[in-house]
Amino acid sequence: xxxxxxxxxxxxxxxxxxxxxxxxxxxxxxxxxxxxxxxxxxxxxxxxxxxxxxxxxxxxxxxxxxxxxxxxxxxxxxxxxxxxxxxxxxxxxxxxxxxxxxxxxxxxxxxx
Amino acid sequence: xxxxxxxxxxxxxxxxxxxxxxxxxxxxxxxxxxxxxxxxxxxxxxxxxxxxxxxxxxxxxxxxxxxxxxxxxxxxxxxxxxxxxxxxxxxxxxxxxxxxxxxxxxxxxxxxxxxxx
Numbered sequence: 035x036x037x038x039x040x041x042x043x044x045x046x047x048x049x050x051x052x053x054x055x056x057x058x059x060x061x062x063x064x065x066x067x068x069x070x071x072x073x074x075x076x077x078x079x080x081x082x083x084x085x086x087x088x089x090x091x092x093x094x095x096x097x098x099x100x101x102x103x104x105x106x107x108x109x110x111x112x113x114x115x116x117x118x119x120x121x122x123x124x125x126x127x128x129x130x131x132x133x134x135x136x137x138x139x140x141x142x143x144x145x146x
Numbered sequence: 147x148x149x150x151x152x153x154x155x156x157x158x159x160x161x162x163x164x165x166x167x168x169x170x171x172x173x174x175x176x177x178x179x180x181x182x183x184x185x186x187x188x189x190x191x192x193x194x195x196x197x198x199x200x201x202x203x204x205x206x207x208x209x210x211x212x213x214x215x216x217x218x219x220x221x222x223x224x225x226x227x228x229x230x231x232x233x234x235x236x237x238x239x240x241x242x243x244x245x246x247x248x249x250x251x252x253x254x255x256x257x258x259x260x261x262x263x
Contacts (some may be wrong), residue, residue, distance in 0.1 A: 069254070075259075127250050
């Protein structure tokens, strides 16, 4: 899977929107952009994924740049329970490399 | 969403003994499952790729004779830590994917805390 880069940490206040960026300049045409988050002492959980168009679900929104070289995970109203490490990874569906590897992710701190 | 269950959630064992951790995909079949370990405040480190019906593929530096992986069916993979030592104490996490139909989304188990005393 192609490499992604994320800021080490970000901070937000409760009930404010949070925009978590991810750069993936070497993305290929068959790579899906996936976001996961990991709460302390738990396994990661799936948040959202997309290919080209922006995506919304009950947890978050995913905004994908037109050239697909970057994306942003949007939490519309941060809560204390959103404090976690957020991982952005690429997943190839073409039958190529499929091993999911994770970087350090972004540690989100939410202030009450 | 798809569910992956991992058991046990935590285990304490004596040095020199073996411990088995199970990973099950509850509502989909997984030809491939992945095993990770994670130390405090660090990212997930891929240990091995578990393939149903064949031998696991281990990452460089991971001892295959120490971390035995068996993927006996499309819904079950097991990780056995043999002759455990205190340095094997860690958080072990499995994951599985239903495949390209879901954009290769990965679903994770709850994780298993292993403490070797």
